[in-house]
Amino acid sequence: MSKLTKVQFLTLISWARLEKDTAQFDLHGYNFSRRVADCDGMNRMNAFPSPPVQRPDPECGFERVGIFLTVCLCLCQSIAAQCPRLADLKQSLLADTLVLPVKDTTLLPLDPEFSISDQRIIPGRILSIHQIQKFHVIPVDQYVVLPRPLTDLLLETMAADSMSPPPGELTIVDLHLWRDSAPAFHQGYRLNAYTLWKDSTGTPLRDWIWEIGPVHGQESEADQMATCFEQWRRQQVRALQSVHPQPLYPYIFKRELYGWSDFYLWPGGQAVHAHIRLNFPPVRRRHWVRGSRSLLIRKSDSYQSIAVGGPEEEWYFRLGNHWVARGSASAHLGFNSFDPAVYSHLDYWNLFFADLLVSVDVQYRPVLHRGLTGGAGIFQEVILSPQIGKRFPIGLLLTLGILLP
Incomplete structure (x- = not known):
């Protein structure tokens, strides 16, 4: 080199x-x-290096914590991926599936010009989704499912009944299976559905608004829901045997908002009974039952009361295309406030208020109505708390409300 x-x-x-x-x-x-x-x-x-300058790093501790948490998360995910039982346990804690014990027969061929379309938000086997408490503590979603798709079960029912439907299409627009706990005496599972019939050209000819139930008893919840579904399935298939055109429901099928107040007038006092309710429309029904919660504010000559109503039962009967008769029964529990100029001494139990209230009235409420409603009737109240004033007030009832479908 x-x-x-x-x-x-x-x-x-x-x-x-x-x-x-x-x-x-x-x-x-x-x-x-x-x-x-x-x-x-x-x-x-x-x-020639100068002496090093030591600078503290405040983010060093946070970075170490972040790295530690990331490593722990990766380890947990890898363990869960390698252990399917942990994934199944997580799924069982977050959701629950209930298969309804409905009749499932062999599907027979039908007229090819007839079809069923499921246009619900979640089509197929899922019938509804409820929230339950697993182990009485953990809130989870319960999926109520059918053994086969909804359209197949309807076709099986039609084939089993040897039915020949007219050419066209049955559209299942909406269906709700839920538990109604608002009424005092008629609690149970209900099925509300909206179905539409179209001819062979796709033109809607008529619709059905279904309300099945309430179904209750000593059976299990799965059997009660299956009973609701079986009743609707049979009635829908029978309705297809004779399809006649009629005006369609002009609103979107959903729960309607109904708020109203009952005004009670009797000698020496008055009261206001306020209600609000969300429920499916009782279109084309002659009789239906509803329930709601309420707030009662009453005033007499010497004391005032405020109370909340428990489960209230309301019976409706249609008297024609414009009028409805209503009967209701409710119970209330609350507190009293007395005029010190009238009462110098009261026992402590006089502070509590309890009563039973029944009423009958006639209301203006046309079919497919939207807007104000009103009516008049009579009422009878029974005061259950220690008697101060009248124990059996009876008088005039005026009602005013608004209905928004």
């Missing part, structure tokens, strides 16, 4: 060492000053 080659080789080694040391010192926060000098024809560079 020549002298020039050795010089070049040593120069390259010196530069490599310098760059390595510079990178290391830069990582530790050193400052450098370079001095270039010629020595025997070689360029040499000397680095």
Whole structure:
């Protein structure tokens, strides 16, 4: 190796060492000053580091915590992926599936010109989704499902009855299976549905608004829901045997908002009974039952009362296309406030208020009505708390409300 080659080789080694040391010192926060000098024809560079400056890093602790949590999360995911039982346990804690014990027969061929379309938000086997409490503590979603798709079960019922439906399409627009706990005496599972019939050209001819139930008894919840579904399935199939055109429901099928107040007037006092309710429309029904919660505010000559109503039962009877008769029964529990100028001493139990209230009235409420409703009738109240004033008030009832389908 020549002298020039050795010089070049040593120069390259010196530069490599310098760059390595510079990178290391830069990582530790050193400052450098370079001095270039010629020595025997070689360029040499000397680095003179200044004392390091220690700077605290406040984010170091947070970074370590983040790294630790990330590692723990990765470990948990890897363990869950390798253990299917843990995934099944998680699914069982978050959701529950209930298969209804409905009749499932062999599907027979029908007229190819007839079809059933399921246009619900969640078509197929899922009938409804409820919220239950697993182990009486954990709130989970319960999926109520059918053994087969809804359209197949309807076709099986039609085939089992040897029915020949007219050419066209039956559309299942909406269906709700739920538990109604608002009425006092008629609690149970209900099925509300809206179905539409179209002819072979796709023109809607008529619709059905179904209300099945309430179904209650000593059976299990699955059997009660299956009974609701079986009743609707049979009635829908029978309705297809004679399809006649009629005006369609003009609103979107959903729960309607109904709020109203009953005003009670009797000698020596008055009261206001406020209600609000969300329920499916009772279209084309001659009789239906509803329930609601209420707030009662009453005032007499010497004391006032405020009370809340428990489960209230209301019976409706349609008297024609414009009028409805209603009978209701409710119980209330609350507190009394007395006029100190009239009562100088009262026992502590006189602070509590309890009563039973029944009423009958006739209301203006046309079919497919939207807007204000009103009516008049009579009422009878029975005061159950210690008697202060009249125990059996009876008088005039005026009602005013608004209905928004």
